[in-house]
Amino acid sequence: MLTKADTRVVEGPPKRVALLLAEYDTAAEVMHAAERVRDAGYSKWDTHTPFPIHGMDRAMGLADSRLGWIVLCGALTGLTAAFTMMYWMNGVDYRIVIGGKPPDTIPSMVPVLFELTILFSAFAAVFGMFYMNKLPRHNHPVFESDRFAKATDDKFFLSIESDDPRFDLKATRKLLVASHATQVEVVEEEEE
Numbered sequence: 001m002l003t004k005a006d007t008r009v010v011e012g013p014p015k016r017v018a019l020l021l022a023e024y025d026t027a028a029e030v031m032h033a034a035e036r037v038r039d040a041g042y043s044k045w046d047t048h049t050p051f052p053i054h055g056m057d058r059a060m061g062l063a064d065s066r067l068g069w070i071v072l073c074g075a076l077t078g079l080t081a082a083f084t085m086m087y088w089m090n091g092v093d094y095r096i097v098i099g100g101k102p103p104d105t106i107p108s109m110v111p112v113l114f115e116l117t118i119l120f121s122a123f124a125a126v127f128g129m130f131y132m133n134k135l136p137r138h139n140h141p142v143f144e145s146d147r148f149a150k151a152t153d154d155k156f157f158l159s160i161e162s163d164d165p166r167f168d169l170k171a172t173r174k175l176l177v178a179s180h181a182t183q184v185e186v187v188e189e190e191e192e
Contacts, residue, residue, distance in 0.1 A: 018141035018189040019161045020172050021148065022181035027053045030156035033179035034059040037158065040175055044164035048142070048157040067128050074124025075117050082116035083109065141189040159187075 024030040027049065034047055038061040047056060090096075091104025101108070130136070142148055142159050151157050158181075160172055169186070176184045 013190045015188040016191050017162045017169060017186055018144070019159045019187050020169070020176060021142060021145050021185045021187050022158045022176040022179065023147060023150075023183040023185075024156040024158070024180070025182055027156060029180055030158055031056060031059050033158050033176070033181065036175065036179050037160065040166065042160055042164050042166050042172075044167075045158065045160040048148070048151040048159065050152055050154060050156075065132075067125065067132060070128035071121045071125045074128075075121035077124075078116040078118070078120025079113055081120070082113045086112055141187050144189060145185055145187050147183065147185060 022033065024033060030047055030049065031053060034056065037045055038059065047053075047060065049056070086109045087104055090108075091102075095103055097103060141161075142157075147155075148157060158176070158179075160167060160176070162169075166172075173184055173186075
């Protein structure tokens with residue numbers, strides 16, 4: 001026979017701590033908080049602001065984006081593919097001389113070279129951005145917070161994810177409180 005002490009009410013699936021979310025009133029406050037978190041050695045964290053803040057990348061310790069190199073590789077691949085395709089088709093495989101002009105000259109290839117260079121670089125930019133931003137991720141745990149809706153209006157947020165190697169709930173909360181956050185919230189998500 002079960003007693004009241006043996007029964008537990010389960011209110012849905014079990015939850016785990018996903019991140020700590022700190023709220024700030026000004027851009028300067030979130031900038032200084034980002035510097036403190038960077039100096040503390042955290043690696044899986046982000047800032048959320050209603051507008052871009054000049055200098056935030058430096059405050060977060062972010063390196064220059066590698067997307068430009070990905071686009072350059074895509075452009076060079078497109079240029080090489082276009083040249084190889086046109087040289088083979090016009091100069092080797094089906095050589096036809098029209099108007100006394102050799103079929104494998106560069107000036108006649110320029111439009112196709114340009115188009116495939118742009119096409120491949122555009123695809124590299126889109127898919128590189130998806131890869132680097134870890135997309136598609138349909139719902140980030142930060143959206144579980146009701147306060148986070150103010151991030152698009154007039155509040156500034158800093159989130160530190162729980163799978164960061166340095167994450168400790170008490171120590172991380174203490175760091176965020178010391179950075180003059182107006183509110184620090186534990187955001188939970190359902191366990192998978």
